[in-house]
Amino acid sequence: MANEVLPSWAYVPWNLTVAALLLLIAVRWDGRSADDLGLEPRKVQSGLRWGGGASAVLLSIYLIGLAIPFTNGLFQDSRADISLGALAWETLIMVPLGTVLMEEIAFRGVLPAMFRKRFTHHANGPLRADLVAALLFGFWHVLPSWNVSTVNPVFRDLLPGTLGQAAAIAAGVIGTGAAGMGLSWLRNRSGSLMAPVLMHCSSNSLGYLLAWIVQH
Numbered sequence: 001m002a003n004e005v006l007p008s009w010a011y012v013p014w015n016l017t018v019a020a021l022l023l024l025i026a027v028r029w030d031g032r033s034a035d036d037l038g039l040e041p042r043k044v045q046s047g048l049r050w051g052g053g054a055s056a057v058l059l060s061i062y063l064i065g066l067a068i069p070f071t072n073g074l075f076q077d078s079r080a081d082i083s084l085g086a087l088a089w090e091t092l093i094m095v096p097l098g099t100v101l102m103e104e105i106a107f108r109g110v111l112p113a114m115f116r117k118r119f120t121h122h123a124n125g126p127l128r129a130d131l132v133a134a135l136l137f138g139f140w141h142v143l144p145s146w147n148v149s150t151v152n153p154v155f156r157d158l159l160p161g162t163l164g165q166a167a168a169i170a171a172g173v174i175g176t177g178a179a180g181m182g183l184s185w186l187r188n189r190s191g192s193l194m195a196p197v198l199m200h201c202s203s204n205s206l207g208y209l210l211a212w213i214v215q216h
Contacts, residue, residue, distance in 0.1 A: 005143075012093065015102035022102075026110040036113040037105075038193030047192025054186055054195070055202035066210055080211035087212050091205040100200045107137040107180060108187045108196045130184040138177025142169055179203075 006014055026032040034040050038047075065071040082090070111133040112126075119125035183196035 012098040015098050019102040019105045022110045032113045037109040043191040047190045047194025050190035051195035051198025054199045075211045075214045077211045081215045095204045096201050104197045107133050109193050134177050134180030137180035138173040141172045141176040
């Protein structure tokens with residue numbers, strides 16, 4: 001969301017600062033441990049395995065979608081009509097450091113850990129914590145979804161105008177909320193935040209790369 005309201009040069013340092021502050025709040029104020037936050041060093045290897053495997057599956061799905069004419073249009077995004085240098089900046093710096101790190105620390109690390117503490121005495125407390133965090137993750141993407149109907153011809157042709165914009169926002173919120181639950185599952189299954197970080201990076205950066213290929 002910060003990329004919609006901040007100058008481009010401030011995006012990465014701002015989000016890294018936010019991520020650090022969230023971790024400080026979780027540890028110092030709420031008493032969360034490294035393991036609670038998915039940052040236990042001994043579980044990084046597990047996170048790499050699960051995140052790498054999930055990313056490979058995602059790449060296969062992307063390539064199938066790119067090869068099928070019916071779904072190929074989903075990769076036609078005017079935001080990817082940029083130079084090779086700009087593509088490298090977006091996929092290697094902006095996405096992992098400016099977007100993914102902060103969002104994963106917030107929505108798969110800090111918030112679920114803090115919600116779990118408050119849902120300790122509720123039935124299915126961990127599931128509730130993940131659901132609330134995923135819902136917030138979905139609403140976090142309202143602004144990024146705002147212009148999808150204007151930059152993607154599939155959305156623009158299918159539902160033009162205000163209706164298309166509303167549909168794009170709704171799809172963005174629901175889709176990212178569901179993705180948030182999938183990323184939470186990866187984090188819980190692996191025990192490490194590394195798994196959803198890898199998957200999230202792959203989702204965004206590979207999507208950007210394939211959209212760039214389609215544009216060129």
